[in-house]
Structures are given as C-alpha cells and as structure tokens.
Amino acid sequence: RWEKKSGHLTPGPLIGEGMFGQVRRAKLRTPEGELAVAAKTVRVEDSQSYRDFYREAAILVAVHEQNSNVRASNIVRLLGLITKSREKYILLEYAPKGDLLGFLRSVKNRDGEVLHGNLLRYAVHISRALQELERLKIVHRDVAARNVLIIANNVAKLADFGLARDVYASTQYVKTNNHGVEEFLPLKWMALESIETGEYTCESDVWSFGVLLWEIATLGNDPCFDDKVHVTFLQMVGILRQGIRMKRPPGCPEDLYRLMRACWRDVPATRPTPDGLEERLLQLMGALFPDEAIDM
Structure with missing residues (x-):
C-alpha cells in the first residue's frame, strides 16, 4: 500500500537541508493525477541516518494504519514510501506555508x-x-x-x-x-x-x-x-x-x-x-x- 515506484517521483527544488537529511518539493504520479509532495531523504549514507529514516517511516505508517480519519488528523499525512531504490524517500503532504x-x-x-x-x-x-x-x-x-x-x-x-x-x-x-x-x-x-x-x-x-x-x-x-x-x-x-x-x-x-x-x-x-x-x-x-x- 505504501511503497511507490521511484520512476513515478520527479524531485524538485530543495526546501530543507541539514547535515544528514534533506527535503525536496517533488511531484508524484498517481492514478488520480500529479500530486505535490514533500520528499524526505538521507543525505549522508551512514547507519544513524538510515536508522532515523526507517524509524520515522515506521512511526508514520503505524499512525496512519491505526487512525481511521487521516484527513482530519493533526499529524502530517504520509503519502507513500520509496525504499526499494538506491535513493530512499518518505513522501509527505506538501505544506505551502512552510514551518x-x-x-x-x-x-x-x-x-x-x-x-x-x-x-x-x-x-x-x-x-x-x-x-x-x-x-x-x-x-x-x-x-x-x-x-x-x-x-x-x-x-x-x-x-x-x-x-x-x-x-x-x-x-x-x-x-x-x-x-x-x-x-x-x-x-x-x-x-x-x-x-x-x-x-x-x-x-x-x-x-x-x-x-x-x-x-x-x-x-x-x-x-x-x-x-x-x-x-x-x-x-x-x-x-x-x-x-x-x-x-x-x-x-x-x-x-x-x-x-x-x-x-x-x-x-x-x-x-x-x-x-x-x-x-x-x-x-x-x-x-x-x-x-x-x-x-x-
């Protein structure tokens, strides 16, 4: 349900970056059309960065699978994961007003x-x-x-x-x-x-x-x-x-x-x-x- 094809994601400009991670505005191709998303990835490929990445992915999946009304939630909405390609992403709803x-x-x-x-x-x-x-x-x-x-x-x-x-x-x-x-x-x-x-x-x-x-x-x-x-x-x-x-x-x-x-x-x-x-x-x-x- 959550895994998306890497070929369906078109990464765009960087909107947040730190020492180990980065977030890009991106477009995700879906059956309903193109969707603006925030695509989070690791920048430094070390064990701590990947541990944090998979921890966040697991928590967001758990939140969404146990929440019957995701759209009304005050937790950022998970739209998908890309974990089977070299570049790994957590795909989240895009927040145009920022943080x-x-x-x-x-x-x-x-x-x-x-x-x-x-x-x-x-x-x-x-x-x-x-x-x-x-x-x-x-x-x-x-x-x-x-x-x-x-x-x-x-x-x-x-x-x-x-x-x-x-x-x-x-x-x-x-x-x-x-x-x-x-x-x-x-x-x-x-x-x-x-x-x-x-x-x-x-x-x-x-x-x-x-x-x-x-x-x-x-x-x-x-x-x-x-x-x-x-x-x-x-x-x-x-x-x-x-x-x-x-x-x-x-x-x-x-x-x-x-x-x-x-x-x-x-x-x-x-x-x-x-x-x-x-x-x-x-x-x-x-x-x-x-x-x-x-x-x-």
Whole structure:
C-alpha cells in the first residue's frame, strides 16, 4: 500500500537541508493525477541516518494504519514510501506555508510583536496531535515550532518523527555523548528527566509543548534560559535543577504563561495532559480574544 515506484517521483527544488537529511518539493504520479509532495531523504549514507529514516517511516505508517480519519488528523499525512531504490524517500503532504517557526517570524516582521488568536489556534492543533500520539503510545521527542507544518487550509500539523534533528540542523541542537554514542539533542526543548536519564514520555512531550507555546508568544524567538541562548548539557541540568524556567515574554498574557509553567513542572505526572492542554487553550482564546473570529 505504501511503497511507490521511484520512476513515478520527479524531485524538485530543495526546501530543507541539514547535515544528514534533506527535503525536496517533488511531484508524484498517481492514478488520480500529479500530486505535490514533500520528499524526505538521507543525505549522508551512514547507519544513524538510515536508522532515523526507517524509524520515522515506521512511526508514520503505524499512525496512519491505526487512525481511521487521516484527513482530519493533526499529524502530517504520509503519502507513500520509496525504499526499494538506491535513493530512499518518505513522501509527505506538501505544506505551502512552510514551518511554524518561519511563519511566526514572518508575522513578527510584518505586524510587530502582536499575539493574534489565530496563532494560538495552531497550539490547539498540536495539542490534538499529542492526543493522537498518546492514544497510539508514541512519543515524538522533538515538539517544537520548527517541526510543525502549516498546510494549505491553515491547519497546523506535527511533523518530523525521526529526521527532525538532521533536516533542521544548526543552533537548536547540542552535541552530546551518551554511552559513547554522539547525539544531537534539542536541549532547550527537553524535559529535565529526558536530559538527565534519556527518558521520553507523553509528559516530556508536554514539557516541549510548553516551549512551543513560548515560541508562539515571542513570535519565533530562540528559547533563552537564565539569559543564555547557548547552553551546554551540564548548564541546562543545573539551570532546571535550580527551578529556573524561561521568563514570561513581554506582552504575554499571565494565564498563557501560567500554562507554560504548568508544562515545565519537575514532576511529570503533575503536568497537564494533552486533552487538558486543548481545553485550557480554548478557554484562554475565548477570554483573550472574545472579538476575534477564530476558525478552528
């Protein structure tokens, strides 16, 4: 069902690239006609890159095969896989508006630092994606604005279930050595228990969601702890162990910041659930933007 013929794919321009992975806009020939897709592939042919590639493919297949209403999902839609040719691809729905981080920064450049209710709707969409993953017992491990795509009908979808730390490289990831294995980790989005023990759960995804809310409230600023934009592994543990959290962004409503802080509680079981996040966000939007017509 998922395997497509490599001859049916016409790769186009590069739309995202990191040290190990890349994404191209492409055209896929189908019985219904030509379809615009995002084609993800590995760039460096090593075991770690292929492990991430197959992990992402397996998770997306599992999500789609257990989800009865894929079109209504807030997880990026899988359209096919090409694994039997030398060039291997994961084929995903194309997001013409790009990722949420770039979108937030374009809003800031256009409108200045004004938080619109329509931006919080994207947070609601991602809380729904986390609900889907919780039901499927899948942990994302890298919930962040750079890994959220805005598709054509202005819906936000959670993407990047494996190649995320490779396709979007650079400053957001810190190199660590874990039992002799070098990894690139999104430290400033990670829960304390994930940094300390390597444990990832639905609750650690909720912590990362709190950082995503902070990104939305700042219209795409880079997370900053204790006035430091760049932190090492040990610095991050020390900062969080002292109870230090990111400050309330200028102009951020107190109730929204309170929700972020709830996501960053030390004890995982005391953080909001994905269902609770959606409920609280909808209440907040009604209170903060009563006159804004927000299409959910």
